[in-house]
Amino acid sequence: MAHENPPASASPDMFHPYIPASASPRELTFRAIVLGTILGVVFGASSLYLVLKVGLTVSASIPVAVISLALFRVYSKLGGRDATILENNIVQTAGSAGESIAFGIGVTMPAIMILGFDLEIARVTLVALLGGLLGILMMIPLRRALIVAEHGKLKYPEGTACAEVLKAGADEESRRIAGQAELPPAHAPFSSSSSTIPTGRRQHEAEAARPSGTAIFAGFGLGLLYKTAMSAFRLWKEAPEKVLGAPLKGGSVACEISPELLGVGYIIGPRISSIMMAGGVLAYLVLIPLIKFFGDSLTTPLAPATKLISGMDPAEIRSKYILYIGAGAVAAGGIISLLRSLPTILHGIRSGLTDFRRAASAHASILRTERDLSMKYVAAGVVVLIIAILMAPALHMNLLGAILIVVFGFIFVTVSSRLTGEIGSSSNPISGMTVATLLLTCLTFLIVGWTGGTFYVTALSVGGIVCIAASNGGTTSQDLKTGFLLGATPKYQQIAILIGATVSALVLGPILLGLNNVKSVYVPAAQAAPGLHAPADANLDHTETLPRSQFADNATRFKVWHKTDDTGGPAGKYLVDDSGAAVWLVDPGINGAFTKRQDGTEVKKFEAPKAVLMSYIIKGILDRKLPWALVLFGVMIAVTLELCGVSSLAFAVGVYVPISSSAPIFVGGLVRLMVDGYLRKKHSAQKLTEAELTAEGDKSPGVLLASGYIAGGAIAGIVIAFIAGALPALDTKIAKWAENSNLFFAGPNADLLSLIPFAALTLLLYLVGREVFLGNHRSIR
Numbered sequence: 001m002a003h004e005n006p007p008a009s010a011s012p013d014m015f016h017p018y019i020p021a022s023a024s025p026r027e028l029t030f031r032a033i034v035l036g037t038i039l040g041v042v043f044g045a046s047s048l049y050l051v052l053k054v055g056l057t058v059s060a061s062i063p064v065a066v067i068s069l070a071l072f073r074v075y076s077k078l079g080g081r082d083a084t085i086l087e088n089n090i091v092q093t094a095g096s097a098g099e100s101i102a103f104g105i106g107v108t109m110p111a112i113m114i115l116g117f118d119l120e121i122a123r124v125t126l127v128a129l130l131g132g133l134l135g136i137l138m139m140i141p142l143r144r145a146l147i148v149a150e151h152g153k154l155k156y157p158e159g160t161a162c163a164e165v166l167k168a169g170a171d172e173e174s175r176r177i178a179g180q181a182e183l184p185p186a187h188a189p190f191s192s193s194s195s196t197i198p199t200g201r202r203q204h205e206a207e208a209a210r211p212s213g214t215a216i217f218a219g220f221g222l223g224l225l226y227k228t229a230m231s232a233f234r235l236w237k238e239a240p241e242k243v244l245g246a247p248l249k250g251g252s253v254a255c256e257i258s259p260e261l262l263g264v265g266y267i268i269g270p271r272i273s274s275i276m277m278a279g280g281v282l283a284y285l286v287l288i289p290l291i292k293f294f295g296d297s298l299t300t301p302l303a304p305a306t307k308l309i310s311g312m313d314p315a316e317i318r319s320k321y322i323l324y325i326g327a328g329a330v331a332a333g334g335i336i337s338l339l340r341s342l343p344t345i346l347h348g349i350r351s352g353l354t355d356f357r358r359a360a361s362a363h364a365s366i367l368r369t370e371r372d373l374s375m376k377y378v379a380a381g382v383v384v385l386i387i388a389i390l391m392a393p394a395l396h397m398n399l400l401g402a403i404l405i406v407v408f409g410f411i412f413v414t415v416s417s418r419l420t421g422e423i424g425s426s427s428n429p430i431s432g433m434t435v436a437t438l439l440l441t442c443l444t445f446l447i448v449g450w451t452g453g454t455f456y457v458t459a460l461s462v463g464g465i466v467c468i469a470a471s472n473g474g475t476t477s478q479d480l481k482t483g484f485l486l487g488a489t490p491k492y493q494q495i496a497i498l499i500g501a502t503v504s505a506l507v508l509g510p511i512l513l514g515l516n517n518v519k520s521v522y523v524p525a526a527q528a529a530p531g532l533h534a535p536a537d538a539n540l541d542h543t544e545t546l547p548r549s550q551f552a553d554n555a556t557r558f559k560v561w562h563k564t565d566d567t568g569g570p571a572g573k574y575l576v577d578d579s580g581a582a583v584w585l586v587d588p589g590i591n592g593a594f595t596k597r598q599d600g601t602e603v604k605k606f607e608a609p610k611a612v613l614m615s616y617i618i619k620g621i622l623d624r625k626l627p628w629a630l631v632l633f634g635v636m637i638a639v640t641l642e643l644c645g646v647s648s649l650a651f652a653v654g655v656y657v658p659i660s661s662s663a664p665i666f667v668g669g670l671v672r673l674m675v676d677g678y679l680r681k682k683h684s685a686q687k688l689t690e691a692e693l694t695a696e697g698d699k700s701p702g703v704l705l706a707s708g709y710i711a712g713g714a715i716a717g718i719v720i721a722f723i724a725g726a727l728p729a730l731d732t733k734i735a736k737w738a739e740n741s742n743l744f745f746a747g748p749n750a751d752l753l754s755l756i757p758f759a760a761l762t763l764l765l766y767l768v769g770r771e772v773f774l775g776n777h778r779s780i781r
Contacts, residue, residue, distance in 0.1 A: 013149055017487030019086060019166055021369040022318035023177045027086040028492035035501055036094025039064045040500045041507050044098020046714030048508055050260060051106030052590060054661045055653055057099055058267045061162045061478060064095035066216055069169035085166050085174035086488050092162060093479040093493045095502035099503050100475040101132045104468030105512060107434060108460060110284035110590040110611035113455045115618065116564035116571040123394040126172035127461060128318060128505035130385055131468025136497055137381045138413040139476040140372055146417055146477060147484050154421030158479030215701040215768060219708020223259035225760060234738030239660045240751035250292030252286045252314045254660035257758035260713030261661060265668020266765060272650045273669025279654020280662035288317050304627045305642050324627050326656030327613045328634025333649035334432030336642055337667040390548045395461040396454045402719060408437045408466045413473035431610055434467040438614060442621035455566040459618050472501060518725025519589025519603050525582035529569020532582040534561040547727050550597060554751035558583060601732050609656045667762060676767030677703050694735045702769025
């Protein structure tokens with residue numbers, strides 16, 4: 001007999017999962033864990049690249065699920081054994097951890113360099129590992145309250161969509177266990193099977209309905225090749241730009257024509273991408289021209305800049321003024337989104353505490369689909385993690401900080417898990433939770449008199465661990481919702497995501513450090529901070545030499561000084577001689593200010609917009625040094641938008657990041673708008689609800705191609721950055737050739753010509769979204 005899913009409004013007691021609890025198909029297998037962990041690292045690395053560029057990530061669950069289905073299907077065609085639906089679910093569960101960890105470390109950890117410290121491998125890895133595991137463990141006791149008891153009320157849109165994808169791709173064994181000889185139509189997931197359809201036709205339709213991995217693999221390959229041709233070989237210009245004259249003097253428009261940002265825009269959709277672009281328009285076509293208009297006649301520098309506005313280009317005006325305005329807007333937008341969710345937060349905390357007490361006293365369930373990890377192991381794991389947080393020297397943690405981590409961690413894991421169920425992962429205000437954590441932590445430190453360098457690290461460690469815990473809590477709840485709908489064993493999913501999170505944390509930390517190092521610039525201290533000396537009481541125990549990739553003939557060993565204030569020169573890492581005189585400023589690759597190396601080569605830095613915001617909060621409260629007027633301008637912009645009924649957080653991010661990053665996201669959103677219009681017409685006769693139409697769009701080949709664009713483009717960007725750092729001579733040679741000989745890269749028509757390959761990439765995305773190419777009608781063969 002077929003197991004039918006009830007309508008969303010049905011009681012949880014009436015619910016029957018796709019695979020019944022009485023069956024025990026293969027689930028937590030070695031191959032599923034390995035594949036999921038590898039895919040988690042790949043998508044985690046691409047997410048880290050995105051968050052460093054624009055402060056955004058996209059959910060990896062559906063792309064990982066489709067890749068898993070495709071790879072195991074191909075393996076079965078070669079004589080191997082196909083994966084069951086529960087094995088594929090384990091793959092996507094283990095693979096989803098990387099994205100949430102990447103978001104947390106990309107949002108918080110680069111702030112440490114702005115505050116004057118190093119991105120130490122131990123610090124980054126510990127924050128990623130401890131935060132990831134803590135979020136998962138704190139979510140486990142909440143499963144019954146949020147996933148089971150609230151079934152039909154909390155939708156968990158990404159988790160539900162992922163379950164539908166896995167059902168559509170179910171293997172023959174899983175369909176037989178489920179009692180379904182064929183899959184119901186995609187628009188009617190609760191329909192029962194029809195016995196009037198001939199068996200051969202049912203099997204053919206079930207095979208044809210399986211999602212194809214062709215689109216995502218094609219997108220990955222195209223994104224990889226496109227990004228390599230553009231960024232590594234300079235076959236065309238990476239960011240066409242037009243600087244405007246009067247009356248918008250100082251204004252500019254630009255577009256970073258990269259596949260990963262185009263893919264992000266398609267996935268997040270037209271509304272969010274349009275709001276984000278509007279923020280860029282305000283920054284680059286209103287605020288910068290205004291500052292130029294009123295400031296051109298000034299004869300003295302206007303703080304916080306130390307240079308006349310008349311002598312500043314748009315990029316300098318942005319770095320000295322707009323970034324503070326954008327930071328204020330982002331902070332306000334995050335806090336407003338958090339306040340808007342306050343009733344849910346309070347309800348979630350009460351429910352979480354109640355369920356935690358019940359779970360701690362509950363006996364193991366007989367039903368396979370209700371077995372969680374033992375509460376003894378969960379409680380012991382949390383205690384071990386807190387001890388590790390206290391004992392790790394790199395975190396500069398104290399008892400108060402550890403208590404704040406436990407309190408804020410439990411609150412925001414609960415909040416994140418519930419909000420994910422209501423509005424989805426993409427709308428979950430993790431940034432706002434991190435901002436609130438840092439604000440409250442820094443205010444607590446200020447009350448007890450803890451100000452100064454080491455407390456920067458303590459506060460940021462608290463914020464980083466809580467941010468990753470909240471992010472991973474939301475991701476875990478989506479995965480457990482998918483498993484609940486499919487009939488998975490919760491215990492096995494929890495083990496899988498713990499393994500995936502551990503491996504991703506160990507891998508993503510070194511990637512973050514590597515990306516920073518290959519784009520770091522060594523600036524003569526005479527240029528950045530003339531006459532600067534380290535104070536007599538400075539800690540100069542550590543020494544290092546200049547990197548051989550940039551200074552092959554210089555083996556001089558310098559002492560390292562971490563400067564945490566702006567007196568006499570910018571905060572940061574300095575290399576000083578034996579007398580304490582600063583010789584070099586090590587300008588970081590993430591949020592650095594200097595883009596030209598000593599050999600004349602240009603370096604494109606990572607923006608990491610939200611990490612800058614975190615550093616501003618810490619420094620602004622603990623040191624009370626911040627241009628508050630500019631920050632408050634940003635706050636008022638966010639308030640104005642909220643009064644107009646517009647979500648201010650996406651707009652604020654658009655104000656903060658370069659317009660060149662918002663523009664391709666906007667283009668991707670426009671393509672999604674046109675494709676969704678096509679899908680709406682295609683399914684008009686079926687009278688689908690808005691939620692069902694959204695689900696159709698989320699499962700379309702366009703989303704899979706866009707996901708491939710993101711992964712391929714981001715992975716290519718990471719590899720290219722490392723190769724350029726290891727082979728600077730070759731990179732310089734290619735750059736000089738492009739400058740002198742390539743009309744698509746340099747010259748009067750380069751900006752226009754470089755749009756041609758981007759237009760082709762965009763057109764392909766539109767056609768695939770319309771199912772002209774690579775549609776779901778093609779199965780893996």
